[in-house]
Structure formats: structure tokens, C-alpha cells
Amino acid sequence: MKNIKVLGSGCRNCQTTYDLIRKAAEEKGVAVQLEKIEDIGQIMSYGVMSTPGVVIDGQVVHAGGVPDRRTVDSWL
């Protein structure tokens, strides 16, 4: 099972990204462990300054902006 973390200090785009990934995973029937990381220290520990960022199994795959649906699908 993939562990997906959405990095973001709680702005609207971060919430949108989180919802987008959850919806995509549900529709594809992929089981994921989805978390939201709001602690700034933890976010920065991934080397990400532009939020929202997305981390899959410890790897930063996206930073700075809401990803598009095709990109999200390709992660799953």
C-alpha cells in the first residue's frame, strides 16, 4: 500500500490537493494511506518550500501548486 503525504500549511490549494488524491484513489479502487502534514518543520524537512507538495513513500513527487488529475492518476 502506498503512503501518500500532502504537505501544506492549511491553505485552500493544499486541501484541494488532498481531496483530489483521495477521490482519485477511491475511483480507481487503490488502497492508499493518505496523510496531511501541516507542521512547517516537517514540511521543510522534505526540502519543500512551495506548498502544496506531495510525497509518495518518502519521495517528493510534486511541489508548488495543485497537481492535475492525470498526474495524480499516474502516481496511483
Next chain:
Amino acid sequence: MFDTLANLIVYQWLGLDPASHLGAATHFFVMDTVKIFVMLVLIIYVMGLLRALLSPEKVRDYVRGKPKWLARSSAVTLGAITPFCSCSSVPLFIGFVEAGIPLGVTFSFLIASPMINEVAVVILLGILGWKLTVMYVAAGLAVAYVGGIIMERFKPERWVEDYVWKIHMGQVALPQPDTTLLGRHRYAWCEVKEIVGRLWKWVIAGIAVGALFHGYVPEGWVTEHLGGKDNWFAVPGAVLLGVPLYSNATGVIPVAEAMLGKGVAVGTTLAFMMSIAALSVPELIILRKVIKWPGLAVFSGVLAVAFMLVGWGFNLLA
């Protein structure tokens, strides 16, 4: 082209009288809405296609370890060409501190970034012409450069929240972008949706305020009450009025257009634009997460004084 379109919609289809208040205001609103949104989409798309938008991570790498004057010049320039959502201010600030970039340089960046960006510059050019654009950009860069130096004199280190110094940033490992034509197109389109989605409310609000000002403020009212360029209180008044008001740099352009059209002095208008775009309560509340209140008070004070000097300076020159 935009004028003809607005004439057609407002005077022919809606049947409004060009001489009436409502007619003038509606014409302004329709024309600016169409013009600004067309321009917005085009610029953002082209910038996205070129992948010319810099990420804050790259800015940080570029500025760190440079001699101070070079670091500050590049921070101001890069701040001016990168449009950041104010919600990135906090990670950006911490990232800069963590990279050992001097606080004064970081402040220069924080001043330049909301005030000037390539989207606002292109729209300024389209709406207000090149002279005003040059004035606004030059004054903005100068304020950011000098403002950061002055902030440094206050030893702002004591006002940075303690936890900021303790954060350790991981190695930046950003994913490689897709540089095929299709990848660029998707990225550019995403940028358009994201940035226009974020800005449209401010832009519409700005156009609406501009339209009301244009249509309903009588000729002569401005010179009578604001006293044109010889009234020294108009500039501080404009700056103070701009602080509680918040808008994006793009949204403030139609307001400035209407003000200039009614004879508000150039310096007063510039001071008002800068105050609205760069100094605002929401921005300060976001920065409060990393900087203590006294630091924010000094920051606002330095900026307010700088905007007034810009305003008076340009009014004297005009």
C-alpha cells in the same frame, strides 16, 4: 478592439447612455474585465509554456552564499519576477533563514514579491502605458532594496520566532518537470487555472471599484478635495487608506486607472497602489507565524514611510 466591443455591449445591446453615470461605469467595467482577463490568460499561459516561472527553491539556491549586495539585488529581481501566493511566505521565510541568507535580504524579497510580478507588469503596460509601468517598477525595486537595508539596521533577528532557527530543511529534491510540448501545455494550462482562480476575485473587485470611481465621482471633485499634487496630506492619506485594504497587485491596476483618469496625482496613485499590494493586514497575519509583533510593526512602518517618499517624490517631479 476592446473599446469597440465594450461600446457594442454597453451602448447598443444594453442601451445605456454614454453620458450617464451608469453608462460610463458599465463601459469601464466591461472593457476592463474583458481586456484584463484576456491578457491574464495569455501571459500566464505563455510564461507557463516557457516554464519561466521560478520556484522559491531555485531562488533560494541562487541567492544563498552570494555577497550581500549581489544577494540583495538578485532577491529583489527574483522577487519581482516570481508570483507567489502569500500562503508561501512562511515556508519561504524559513527556507531563506535556514540557508543562511541575511534577514535584510529576505525582507527585500518579501517586499518585492507581492508588489511586482510579470503578470502585473504586462497588465500595467496594457492599461496604464509604459511610463507609469516604468515608474511603478523602478520605485518598487528601490523600495524593496532600501527597505531591506533599513530593516537590517533594526537588528530584526531578535523578532524572529525561536522555532524558526531550529528547523532543518531537507535536501531539495524536486521532481524533474515534463519538458515535452504536451507536458508544457498541461503545465501552462494548470498555471492559468490556478493563478486566474486565485486572482479573479481581486481583479473583479478592483475593476468594480475603478468603474464606480470612473462613473460616479464628478469631474473636479478630486482636485477640490484631494487638492491635486500640491496637497501634502493626500499621499499619507492614500498610504493609510491602502493598509487595511488588500488586493493583489493586478487587482489594484483598474483602481489606479480610474484615479489617474479623474486627476489624482501620479505620486499619490503610485503610493496607494504600493500600499494596497505590499502592505496588508492578511499578509501581516501570515508573517506573524515567523516574526513577532514588534518586528511586524517596524516592517510596516518602514514600508509606509517608503511609500510616502515615493508618492511625494513623484508628485514633486510631475
